[in-house]
Amino acid sequence: MPRSSNDKVPRDYVVDDAWPHAALAPDAPVSAHYGQALARNLENALAVSGYSLRTLAEVTGVNHSTISRVVNGKVMPDLGTLARLEAAFGFQVWPGPGALPAPSTSSG
Numbered sequence: 001m002p003r004s005s006n007d008k009v010p011r012d013y014v015v016d017d018a019w020p021h022a023a024l025a026p027d028a029p030v031s032a033h034y035g036q037a038l039a040r041n042l043e044n045a046l047a048v049s050g051y052s053l054r055t056l057a058e059v060t061g062v063n064h065s066t067i068s069r070v071v072n073g074k075v076m077p078d079l080g081t082l083a084r085l086e087a088a089f090g091f092q093v094w095p096g097p098g099a100l101p102a103p104s105t106s107s108g
Helices: 030-049 053-060 064-071 079-089
Strands: 014-016
Touching: 030 053, 030 064, 030 079, 053 064, 053 079, 064 079
Parallel strands: none
Antiparallel strands: none
């Protein structure tokens, strides 16, 4: 579902390699960078916690297919979903400003 900003889903901005470790298009919006970093964080959180998607779904009340779609960059979660995921893991998975690409420096 498109967001009010009309950004495409994060995965649509991949230009090289496999999601979520792919290079994003130079014009990818902030939401794509956040979505990619969130997907990486969720992958790591699942690995560290030992949760499967179905187990995490049971613990959080978030449908496993929704979690899968977030991990696969096909949707951005709402705040309620994000809050449930973070509560289940016991740590922050939202990437914050660290997800933003470094500003390019031009010398001329």
